[in-house]
Amino acid sequence: MSGAGGREDDTPAAAVVGTPVAMRGRWIVPLAVVSAICGMCMLLGVAAAGGIASMAGLRDVQVLAPAFAGLMLGGVAGVWLGARIAIRLTGGDPQGRLVPTGIYGTIGLVLGLGLLILAVRVAVIVVAGLGLIAPGIGAAFGDRLALARKLRDSPQGPR
Secondary structure, eight states, X not given: OOOGGGOSSOOOTTSOTTOOGGGTTTTHHHXXXXXXXXXXXXXXXXXXXXXXXXXXXXXXXXXXXXXXXXXXXXXXXXXXXXXXXXXXXXXXXXXXXXXXXXXHHHHHHHHHHHHHHHHHHHTOHHHHHHHHHHHHHHHHHHHHHHHHHHHHHOTTOOO
């Protein structure tokens, strides 16, 4: 029986070649988990840094610098925590997958913050939405690269 596009196997066109059926579609886990945990940690970082700055006597615009620092620290912590949780949820061994997932998620975080700043300036809600899920997109991309490398290098498949 031929699959999509007349190919002999049933591998979808978007799947990494040689990916077992049980592994397909797992890209959504890092995207969702990293985006959600990153957003939560960013909110906690802003709240903590803003609260500390307010208690220190800073007012109005002066609170923005500590709040932004809290936002960034919380975001980076959220990306790496989310990457770790997402890899565990997919039943995978973090060795070889955690670092690319975390690095690409951090790159996505920086690009996402840029998109959010752009969304404020141009007032386009779609750009804001992409900015919010950018850390998850980066993490999913990094995880897929790591999984493809693991499938290529290991004769028995991913672990």
